Amino acid sequence: MRVEVVLFAHLSSFQPDGLGGRHSRTFDLEDGTTIAGVIASLSLPDEPRVIFVNGRHAPESQVLHEGDRLAIFPPVAGG
Amino acid sequence: MADVTDAELRSRLHASRVLIIGCGGLGSNAAEMLVRSGVGHLVLVDSDVVDETNLNRQFYFRDQIGMPKTEALADNLRRIRPGVGLMLVQERVDARTLPDLLPGVDAVIEAVDTAEGKAMVISTCMEARPGLPLVSASGLAGHGSCNAIVTDRIAENLYIVGDLRSDIRDGLPLFASRVMAAAAAEAHAVTRVLLGDPEP
Numbered sequence: 544m545r546v547e548v549v550l551f552a553h554l555s556s557f558q559p560d561g562l563g564g565r566h567s568r569t570f571d572l573e574d575g576t577t578i579a580g581v582i583a584s585l586s587l588p589d590e591p592r593v594i595f596v597n598g599r600h601a602p603e604s605q606v607l608h609e610g611d612r613l614a615i616f617p618p619v620a621g622g
Numbered sequence: 623m624a625d626v627t628d629a630e631l632r633s634r635l636h637a638s639r640v641l642i643i644g645c646g647g648l649g650s651n652a653a654e655m656l657v658r659s660g661v662g663h664l665v666l667v668d669s670d671v672v673d674e675t676n677l678n679r680q681f682y683f684r685d686q687i688g689m690p691k692t693e694a695l696a697d698n699l700r701r702i703r704p705g706v707g708l709m710l711v712q713e714r715v716d717a718r719t720l721p722d723l724l725p726g727v728d729a730v731i732e733a734v735d736t737a738e739g740k741a742m743v744i745s746t747c748m749e750a751r752p753g754l755p756l757v758s759a760s761g762l763a764g765h766g767s768c769n770a771i772v773t774d775r776i777a778e779n780l781y782i783v784g785d786l787r788s789d790i791r792d793g794l795p796l797f798a799s800r801v802m803a804a805a806a807a808e809a810h811a812v813t814r815v816l817l818g819d820p821e822p
Contacts, residue, residue: 551786593744599748616760617737
């Protein structure tokens with residue numbers, strides 16, 4: 544299945560093409576892949592993050608589906 | 623919006639209720655701006671007391687050191703507009719308690735200081751009330767250009783203010799001018815949403 548993946552802020556450097564930027568990349572994933580599976584395959588750092596699928600908040604355990612748009616945002620401290 | 627009168631815009635703001643989670647550099651200054659702009663009701667959430675180290679950027683005064691921030695901020699906001707509607711919540715909210723504060727509010731400002739807290743507020747609000755506009759701040763530390771602080775709509779009802787990268791955990795200090803720029807951007811994003819302009 545094909546899923547669009549957007550990584551915000553410094554996470555964009557973890558895109559497989561290494562080019563950074565916040566535009567989406569198309570991932571070809573095995574059926575049944577979870578968000579946690581994508582995070583692990585990208586070796587994203589273990590830090591606070593917010594996850595959306597198709598603009599809605601989603602848990603890392605959620606299974607992705609064909610055509611989904613996965614976005615991951617890492618807030619940084621200060622206020 | 624051209625056919626909407628100034629009185630109608632003011633009326634919309636006056637009828638609105640905004641939840642502000644955290645009354646530090648972001649929240650106290652955003653609250654001041656929303657009250658000056660005419661927002662009618664604020665829910666102020668913070669568990670801390672005013673400390674001398676807050677005075678370099680937060681909307682408090684020396685004679686308020688030691689007071690709960692929610693009470694000190696309420697006093698200051700009432701000096702601007704005595705009739706403003708204020709609900710004070712002097713506690714640290716978490717994923718379990720935050721949903722109780724969401725019914726009846728028209729927008730939320732995330733104004734906590736830790737990355738973990740910001741992630742919790744965003745995730746909890748978007749899970750409990752996905753249709754509720756939420757403005758969060760990320761990346762306002764240091765003395766980088768204020769031009770780098772932008773307002774981004776990264777999901778249907780989620781706006782992020784900041785440069786997305788300047789982190790106090792990297793040892794960057796907080797300057798009043800840049801913190802207040804981010805607070806102003808948060809307050810203005812909420813104002814626009816309340817007035818029916820959802821694009822940042």
